[in-house]
Amino acid sequence: MRFNILCDADWESGIDKVLSALSGFGYRRIFDEKDYGSSIDGITIILMCKNPEFNFKQRIKHSKKEKKVYMDIMFDLYQFSKIEQKEREKIVAQRLISEVPSIIGKYKFEDFDLVRFTDDLKKLLEKNRWL
Numbered sequence: 001m002r003f004n005i006l007c008d009a010d011w012e013s014g015i016d017k018v019l020s021a022l023s024g025f026g027y028r029r030i031f032d033e034k035d036y037g038s039s040i041d042g043i044t045i046i047l048m049c050k051n052p053e054f055n056f057k058q059r060i061k062h063s064k065k066e067k068k069v070y071m072d073i074m075f076d077l078y079q080f081s082k083i084e085q086k087e088r089e090k091i092v093a094q095r096l097i098s099e100v101p102s103i104i105g106k107y108k109f110e111d112f113d114l115v116r117f118t119d120d121l122k123k124l125l126e127k128n129r130w131l
Contacts, residue, residue, distance in 0.1 A: 001031055001032070001035065001041060001043070003028060003032075003042065003044075005019065005045045007046065007049070008046055009049035010049060010077055014085060014088050017085055019047065030124060041066070042067070043071075044070045044071075045072075046071070046073070047073055047075065052077060056074070058071075058073075069103070073100075075092075094131070096125070097125065097131065104117075
């Protein structure tokens with residue numbers, strides 16, 4: 001399954017460094033080798049950490065035709081600009097584990113193994129000491 005984590009963040013948030021660390025885990029390759037069922041071919045997550053004055057809203061989209069789910073996970077720019085990198089990583093990991101399964105679970109997928117996907121994501125983050 002194709003699994004992407006991207007970001008749309010102001011530079012002072014440090015989210016780009018979080019994303020770089022995640023990429024260093026080789027998560028794309030790991031999830032490319034997994035099969036969770038034919039209902040979803042891909043999940044794309046955007047880590048959003050922008051100036052709150054612009055009132056960005058969380059976007060969630062399921063494309064039945066593409067068999068993909070797209071979602072934003074929103075973070076507080078003021079909080080992230082004041083904390084250390086390790087704390088950012090922990091917050092991102094916790095939000096990935098709590099929000100991604102919750103959002104995907106709202107859809108009625110015929111055969112997507114959400115429990116196994118969540119478990120694999122959690123294991124990856126624990127292995128790299130983010131949880």
